[in-house]
Structures are given as structure tokens and as C-alpha cells.
Amino acid sequence: EIVMTQSPATLSVSPGERATLSCRASQSVSSNLAWYQQKPGQAPRLLIYGASTRATGVPARFSGSGSETEFTLTISSLQSEDFAVYYCQQYNAWPPWTFGQGTKVEIK
């Protein structure tokens, strides 16, 4: 099973600032890495797939990068609606599909 590890657990950022979230895989997942956003009381929403491709309707301030075992989600200028929990997930070797434990982006 591929273990996904996200850091930090919590990121405190002021509106308008840049946020950088990290995700590490225990073995190579190529570019088969997705990012999801989850707001309180809501289902997760797909943001990024293929490590760097934005899903339909996702603003350009969200960008993903990386390959193999190291990945990054960057939010260039945080808006109020971006404060949420973000999960990475590998879909290179399944089952099982595995998620990171999440990074909470909170208002500083």
C-alpha cells in the first residue's frame, strides 16, 4: 500500500498571501496524483488531477506540481473561500486508493 504524507497539518495564511502545501508518496506514483478541497459540511471537490491539471471550473490561482514521490499544491493568492482542508490522493496503484491525512488552511 502506498502511504501518502501531507505537510504541514495546519497552515495559517492571511488572505491574499500564497499557500504552499506538500504531499509525499512512500513510493513513486508517477503523475497519478490528485488534490481535493473540502469545506466544513461539504463533500470533497476535485481540484487537480494528473499532478498539475486543474479540474473543470477550478480557478487559475490553484496550481499543482511534482512527480514520482514529491508534490505541491500552490494557491497563489488566498481568497476567503479557499480556507478549507486539502487532501492529496494517489491513483497510480490501486486498490487501495490512498489519501493523505489532509492539510487545513486557516485564516491567520
Added chain:
Amino acid sequence: EVQLLESGGGLVQPGGSLRLSCAASAFTFSTYVMSWVRQAPGKGLEWVSGISSSGGSTYYADSVKGRFTISRDNSKNSLYLQMKSLRADDTAVYYCATSGAAPGKRYFDYWGQGTLVTVSS
């Protein structure tokens, strides 16, 4: 607009059973791998079970293997999860999710709103 609507959650005693359903619409259900993903209160996401587009192959997390059974009815655009021998640590919101229509694209592109399962005496 793609819709996934879960139902069947509720309160059940330890050792009990429950059957979840997910009604899909506005996409070609029969071409998609489908999954159930759960989230315990205040915790992260955990993939639980998946099923191939035809239903011929099923997949389970070790935590539910032997207790849960996933199935689908492509004629009814519906996904199911039969849960038996439920334990307190099965308490979670259960989400139905699409797992991609093409090989190499098995990310979860659409999610339902979730149904809460509470296992407690």
C-alpha cells in the same frame, strides 16, 4: 449536471447491518468505476470499496473486507454497499464517488453529498 445521491444511512447497533444506496444521474454510469469513501467524525478520507464498470471486479479496504459487499445495477444507475457486523469504528459519513471512466484516470471526479452511518448502542 452529474448527480450522486446517497441514502440508507442511520443509527445501527454494533453487530448490525445496513445497506447504502447511491443513485447516479447525468452521466454514463455503466462506463465508470465507482467507489465508496468514508470520513469518520473529525477525521480524514478513507477509501472503503470499489467496483469495476461491469460489476465483475470488486475491491475492498482491509478494514472492511469480509464485512462489506459492494454491488451495482447498471440498469438502474445505482451503486450499493451492504454493511454487516458493523463496529463503532465504522461510524462515518459515507460518500459515493466516481472513479474515472478511463484507465489511468481513476481519480474521484464526482462525489455525492454523503450519508451518515452511526454505530452505537
